[in-house]
Amino acid sequence: MSKKLPHSSPIRNLTIFYTASLSAVAFLSIMGQLVVQRMLTQQQQNLEIVSLIEKRQTLCQQMIKHTMRMKLEPSRENRQELQQLIMAWKDSGEALNQAAENVEDFSQTQQRVLQQKISTIEPAGVEMREAASQMMQEGIREKRLGFSEPPIDVIKQSPIARLLKEEQTLMKGLDDISQWYNQEVIAGITQLKQMEYGLLGLMLFVLLLEGILVFRPAVMKIQDTLSQLKIALHESKVASQKLAIEKSQSEQLLLNILPQPIAQRLKQSQATSNINADILIADAFNDTTVMFADIVGFTDLSSRIPPQELVNLLNQIFSRFDLLAESYNLEKIKTIGDAYMVVGGLPSPRADHAIAIASMALEMIDAIAQFNLDTGENFQIRIGINSGSVVAGVIGLRKFIYDLWGDTVNIASRMESHGAPGLVHVTKDTYILLKNVFILEKRGLISVKGKGEMETYWLKGKINPA
Structure with a gap:
């Protein structure tokens, strides 16, 4: 006859489940930390782009301001400052494009939306730089030749008009990108909270399963063992009492046969020598x-x-x-x-x-x-x-x-x-x-x-x- 394989003990099964559940909790914790770190990195990149947008908006205002000043007072100092702003404007545009291209944790949809918004304002930024450069050159010629104010219809086609028009388009586009980034940041924070709550809920669920499937049977087993131990102790106590009674009766019988000192010496002699x-x-x-x-x-x-x-x-x-x-x-x-x-x-x-x-x-x-x-x-x-x-x-x-x-x-x-x-x-x-x-x-x-x-x-x- 073939012998049946012994079933694995409940304690072994509980130990395996307990180890697996702890491993699952540890895995979920590590994955949660990785996701949180990824989201924090994404938010850091978002903040960097928002900072570049705010810097570009500030440069836009400064270029308008210095262009108008250059129109009114085409001095060498104003020209140098405007030229520095034009260079800074060009650098900020390149930095913004580079930051948008280097976003690693954006989804394809987010990257596509970001590139589309940047491509929308990029011509305005180039046009604005060129208009500012043209304005700087015209201001220099007017100062040298002593030209008077041109007619109104000419002003409408002048670099100032182009500058103001492109500034309006550019500021609107930058505001749109900034607003979109703010929405993405809020969405990221919401997703982060959902991830945190989800991870916490999952860990609580695993702990609940541990309590139901591991600790509760273990506690019941301990209680059952304690009950058996209590019964065994009671039986042992009863047996000890019976043994004590029998021992007392045996000693009393021995004392009825032998004097007490002799009985004691006899017991000691039998305990220390061969029977x-x-x-x-x-x-x-x-x-x-x-x-x-x-x-x-x-x-x-x-x-x-x-x-x-x-x-x-x-x-x-x-x-x-x-x-x-x-x-x-x-x-x-x-x-x-x-x-x-x-x-x-x-x-x-x-x-x-x-x-x-x-x-x-x-x-x-x-x-x-x-x-x-x-x-x-x-x-x-x-x-x-x-x-x-x-x-x-x-x-x-x-x-x-x-x-x-x-x-x-x-x-x-x-x-x-x-x-x-x-x-x-x-x-x-x-x-x-x-x-x-x-x-x-x-x-x-x-x-x-x-x-x-x-x-x-x-x-x-x-x-x-x-």
Whole structure:
């Protein structure tokens, strides 16, 4: 099967259109500047020709004036001035013709009209120059020969009459050219404004198209992206909250298994080491007190009642013990069957570890008695306590548990197993720590498995109960 060619993305199309529109605007701006420059050049040429026309009109008036003066006073100075004016008149006519021929930006129609108007006044200009020259020569002869005024009919055919006639024709033609140029200038200015407005309108139209075809879809795309981002952020926030809740629950579960300092060290150890590496957290504590509690007759009880009911009873009893351990800020280590193990003095050392354990032990006796009253059962517990040094920590790879090791732990277990129902059995080491606060009764020497004979005591109560 042939694969379909992927369509160009909308963003790519918008980018192409945006680039093309900007290029069009730049092209139009350049073309507009060229047209404006061309029109300004044309207007400059128009002004130059108008200036030549005005200069020619001024020269025409001066030639009439000096010709009449030459007639009245044919002096050498007047003749020289008139001769200079005739030369200037000739030069201005040539300059006007040359300027008209050199107009580059006129249309063919405009050039044709201009040439026609100039050709109309050109004979009058030549005739006027010749009449002025003839007038200058006649004035010289009359001065030399002393002629009187000629008759009126002769004057009509004289150079003065010709001069005045051609002056009238010439001034009319120059006025006509000047007026025509003024109209062309006004038309050029109007065309320039139209070009400016047209270019501005075209640029606004292109910008409007950009807004409709480029910016509006881009803004909509941005809004859609922001909406999606908002949804994603909300989902991320919800997921983060769920993750935080799950993390909190996981940490709480971890804290229910391990002490808080140990849990923190375990997380740091797993974060910085291989997940499959052996975990070893082992700390030595010299001043601790360990307590074991065991339910009397539990084995016989388990054979008489269903397991579910048995577990339910154990849960109620151990839950009360947990509350006591929490109230005394002691560390519950574990339960093994019907045995309950708790320690004082770790993971955070404390000076009253033995006192706290002893106080909890006495309240555990009271808690069992209250439980029997509440449930109608007849449970009893044996409790054994020993004080000394231990090693506490976490070992292994899976199913971590905070545990204790050492001879102090073993002796505490022996105190429980060699104890009596409803009593708290303690070693001499624990007695030394408690004797100033609690009432203790000497039991005497007993034979302890693996330790031989040991002197032990019964914990009876506090000396000054609160």
